[in-house]
Amino acid sequence: MCGTEACLIKCSPVPSAIPETRENVTLINWDTLINLDQGDPVMYESYWRKMGNRCDITFSGYQSLSYFANAKNLCWFLEPKLEEEIKRLHNVVGNAIVDDHYVVVGTGSSQLIQAALYALSPTDQPEPISVVSAAPFYSSYPEVTDFVRSGLYKWAGDARNFEKDGPYIEFITSPNNPDGVTREPVVNGDQGILIHDLAYYWPQYTAITSPAKYDVMLFTVSKCTGHAGSRIGWALVRDKEVARKMTKFMEISTIGVSKEAQLRAAKILGVISDSCLDPTLENFFEYSQSHMTKRWQKLREVVKGSDLFTLQKYPLQYCHFTRDFYESHPAFAWLMCKGSEDDLEKLLKGHKIQTRSGRKFGSDPKCVRISMLSRDEDFNIFLQRLMSIQGLTNGN
Amino acid sequence: MCGTEACLIKCSPVPSAIPETRENVTLINWDTLINLDQGDPVMYESYWRKMGNRCDITFSGYQSLSYFANAKNLCWFLEPKLEEEIKRLHNVVGNAIVDDHYVVVGTGSSQLIQAALYALSPTDQPEPISVVSAAPFYSSYPEVTDFVRSGLYKWAGDARNFEKDGPYIEFITSPNNPDGVTREPVVNGDQGILIHDLAYYWPQYTAITSPAKYDVMLFTVSKCTGHAGSRIGWALVRDKEVARKMTKFMEISTIGVSKEAQLRAAKILGVISDSCLDPTLENFFEYSQSHMTKRWQKLREVVKGSDLFTLQKYPLQYCHFTRDFYESHPAFAWLMCKGSEDDLEKLLKGHKIQTRSGRKFGSDPKCVRISMLSRDEDFNIFLQRLMSIQGLTNGN
Numbered sequence: 001m002c003g004t005e006a007c008l009i010k011c012s013p014v015p016s017a018i019p020e021t022r023e024n025v026t027l028i029n030w031d032t033l034i035n036l037d038q039g040d041p042v043m044y045e046s047y048w049r050k051m052g053n054r055c056d057i058t059f060s061g062y063q064s065l066s067y068f069a070n071a072k073n074l075c076w077f078l079e080p081k082l083e084e085e086i087k088r089l090h091n092v093v094g095n096a097i098v099d100d101h102y103v104v105v106g107t108g109s110s111q112l113i114q115a116a117l118y119a120l121s122p123t124d125q126p127e128p129i130s131v132v133s134a135a136p137f138y139s140s141y142p143e144v145t146d147f148v149r150s151g152l153y154k155w156a157g158d159a160r161n162f163e164k165d166g167p168y169i170e171f172i173t174s175p176n177n178p179d180g181v182t183r184e185p186v187v188n189g190d191q192g193i194l195i196h197d198l199a200y201y202w203p204q205y206t207a208i209t210s211p212a213k214y215d216v217m218l219f220t221v222s223k224c225t226g227h228a229g230s231r232i233g234w235a236l237v238r239d240k241e242v243a244r245k246m247t248k249f250m251e252i253s254t255i256g257v258s259k260e261a262q263l264r265a266a267k268i269l270g271v272i273s274d275s276c277l278d279p280t281l282e283n284f285f286e287y288s289q290s291h292m293t294k295r296w297q298k299l300r301e302v303v304k305g306s307d308l309f310t311l312q313k314y315p316l317q318y319c320h321f322t323r324d325f326y327e328s329h330p331a332f333a334w335l336m337c338k339g340s341e342d343d344l345e346k347l348l349k350g351h352k353i354q355t356r357s358g359r360k361f362g363s364d365p366k367c368v369r370i371s372m373l374s375r376d377e378d379f380n381i382f383l384q385r386l387m388s389i390q391g392l393t394n395g396n
Numbered sequence: 397m398c399g400t401e402a403c404l405i406k407c408s409p410v411p412s413a414i415p416e417t418r419e420n421v422t423l424i425n426w427d428t429l430i431n432l433d434q435g436d437p438v439m440y441e442s443y444w445r446k447m448g449n450r451c452d453i454t455f456s457g458y459q460s461l462s463y464f465a466n467a468k469n470l471c472w473f474l475e476p477k478l479e480e481e482i483k484r485l486h487n488v489v490g491n492a493i494v495d496d497h498y499v500v501v502g503t504g505s506s507q508l509i510q511a512a513l514y515a516l517s518p519t520d521q522p523e524p525i526s527v528v529s530a531a532p533f534y535s536s537y538p539e540v541t542d543f544v545r546s547g548l549y550k551w552a553g554d555a556r557n558f559e560k561d562g563p564y565i566e567f568i569t570s571p572n573n574p575d576g577v578t579r580e581p582v583v584n585g586d587q588g589i590l591i592h593d594l595a596y597y598w599p600q601y602t603a604i605t606s607p608a609k610y611d612v613m614l615f616t617v618s619k620c621t622g623h624a625g626s627r628i629g630w631a632l633v634r635d636k637e638v639a640r641k642m643t644k645f646m647e648i649s650t651i652g653v654s655k656e657a658q659l660r661a662a663k664i665l666g667v668i669s670d671s672c673l674d675p676t677l678e679n680f681f682e683y684s685q686s687h688m689t690k691r692w693q694k695l696r697e698v699v700k701g702s703d704l705f706t707l708q709k710y711p712l713q714y715c716h717f718t719r720d721f722y723e724s725h726p727a728f729a730w731l732m733c734k735g736s737e738d739d740l741e742k743l744l745k746g747h748k749i750q751t752r753s754g755r756k757f758g759s760d761p762k763c764v765r766i767s768m769l770s771r772d773e774d775f776n777i778f779l780q781r782l783m784s785i786q787g788l789t790n791g792n
Contacts, residue, residue: 040462048457059660061444061451061667064625066436107503107650114649118544147648148514149547229460229655252543253510254503259625261654264455271457
């Protein structure tokens with residue numbers, strides 16, 4: 001695995017590691033960093049290529065000029081077709097209750113996180129409300145909460161260490177990012193306001209044990225279908241005033257959400273629902289489950305018996321969608337270092353694997369988060385490099 | 397103009413006043429409110445319909461999954477094709493210098509306003525930096541600046557009344573929203589940081605007197621092409637660190653900008669440039685200038701000699717794009733009440749014309765801002781109602 005070695009692999013159209021291209025093959029040099037930091041869901045490209053032109057959508061020049069999608073709706077910039085397909089997919093999958101909930105669309109779930117904080121924070125308090133989540137927590141929560149130093153809300157760290165009286169906001173990310181674990185509220189104070197971030201509550205990642213039914217639930221197209229470039233997320237919100245304030249946040253910050261992205265997302269969600277109901281189509285979730293299962297098997301095989309690494313374990317649970325037992329296969333691997341190495345991100349980067357340190361999740365730098373949603377080529381090189389590190393540290 | 401009257405007009409596909417539709421004609425009841433509040437640029441639909449399928453763009457299911465557009469670019473989520481067409485259009489029109497400037501794309505210019513505030517605010521000061529603009533100022537500036545009560549920046553009102561020492565940020569909106577006037581900085585303090593909002597610096601609205609060349613310049617597709625539903629804006633930024641911090645703002649708040657919207661905007665901007673260079677195409681700016689000129693002529697005709705109303709006047713200026721003299725025909729009319737009526741918005745609303753009060757622009761409630769970019773049907777009804785009000789107040 002020295003700097004001059006290289007491997008020839010099948011060409012990927014936009015390789016994340018930006019290697020040189022030579023005709024139909026791509027030359028990935030061993031010096032090329034494999035980026036498994038962001039969780040870029042390009043693994044899903046293979047499914048969408050197989051679907052051919054079924055998801056094609058064409059926009060003419062005269063379409064969607066207006067700011068408005070439906071002036072009569074509380075969320076006036078939400079395309080009716082997207083609302084319909086969001087509700088349909090939740091009903092098909094059974095992962096969330098949509099009745100008696102308002103749908104608020106956002107520019108990805110990052111914007112919805114801010115909208116929820118804005119809508120749920122008291123405006124009559126002298127101090128900003130504390131925002132917490134149990135470590136390891138999604139690394140964006142502290143940054144999204146604090147980046148403009150809001151006087152409405154303020155990041156207060158690990159929910160397990162939170163002991164202040166009074167109101168607080170707690171993010172419950174389930175399955176959790178980064179470690180894939182199913183989560184419940186941790187603080188359980190009597191003035192807690194809960195935001196359920198359910199970005200990964202889809203059958204390819206975890207068993208659908210029951211339909212989620214919470215006050216504020218966040219979802220994103222990025223992790224459901226793989227279309228991260230569209231920047232479409234949605235919230236299911238029980239209370240009308242909260243939904244109205246979240247809509248107001250979108251109005252002030254971006255005057256709504258791209259119509260093209262919404263209409264394309266509607267089309268894609270529709271095809272996913274169709275694929276679950278029409279046996280002549282390849283079921284999206286079965287295809288993705290199968291991919292995730294294989295990747296996790298390979299990764300566990302590499303890590304098994306390792307002196308250096310260990311992986312988070314998950315229980316087998318009954319999935320009401322597949323009507324079968326399923327072990328979680330999260331979108332990220334939460335890899336822990338058993339050895340004396342204190343900085344696992346640094347160790348892996350030294351072997352050209354870019355991951356995200358546990359430190360960024362309010363946790364131990366002996367852990368890293370690794371995207372499991374890269375293209376096959378990158379995933380396979382990652383496994384080879386991981387094997388190689390173990391070989392080196394085992395003295396082989 | 398009583399409640400039972402109605403007029404039959406040509407059908408508009410998504411009428412903003414939501415009237416009843418009867419076959420090919422639309423029945424607009426005199427009770428229907430004409431909404432000229434937001435500046436929804438649906439007037440441009442007629443041009444884009446004439447262009448047929450020249451702007452069609454099709455997305456396949458497997459495209460644009462990644463968060464990234466160009467990992468090597470400072471603004472890593474900016475589609476290279478959009479950057480190219482933005483620069484090309486500025487060069488064709490001659491309204492801004494693009495050399496030695498970074499392009500940062502945003503979800504409309506609202507997000508870019510926040511990104512610029514974030515990037516330009518000092519982080520080492522005990523107090524938030526003051527943000528000002530000369531009244532009448534764009535009504536969103538106070539709200540966008542203060543809605544999450546940032547500790548970095550704070551709205552400080554009319555630039556003309558600003559007398560504090562030390563650093564401040566001033567928005568220079570030119571042509572100005574709401575009144576269409578060409579603007580220069582007002583405070584001229586030695587620690588001023590300037591943001592030039594040039595959303596309306598396009599030939600259909602005003603003469604292009606010289607290419608703008610400022611540190612931070614903001615533009616938006618909404619007011620240039622009419623595609624407000626896409627939510628695409630861009631900044632031209634001279635300083636690399638400022639561009640990097642603005643990009644960081646987009647990354648934290650929305651992890652980039654919709655790829656579909658960017659690619660469609662690139663296509664549309666490209667067609668506009670083509671239309672300026674290819675004599676077989678109908679020149680977009682000539683078409684739009686002609687429309688704006690006719691509307692302003694009609695409006696001035698109605699207001700001329702009125703005892704009740706008066707309109708902002710504009711000088712004739714030489715336009716380097718059209719190589720001819722041009723009087724500004726702004727996207728908004730700034731209508732002033734000469735009579736004893738103190739609340740012009742209320743007066744017009746009583747006659748079913750929804751406008752925006754001067755109060756919201758830090759100015760006089762005897763003024764209102766009126767969108768000049770509605771569909772023809774709405775614009776004509778607006779003129780009829782305005783005539784009718786004048787008739788009533790003249791005792792006819």
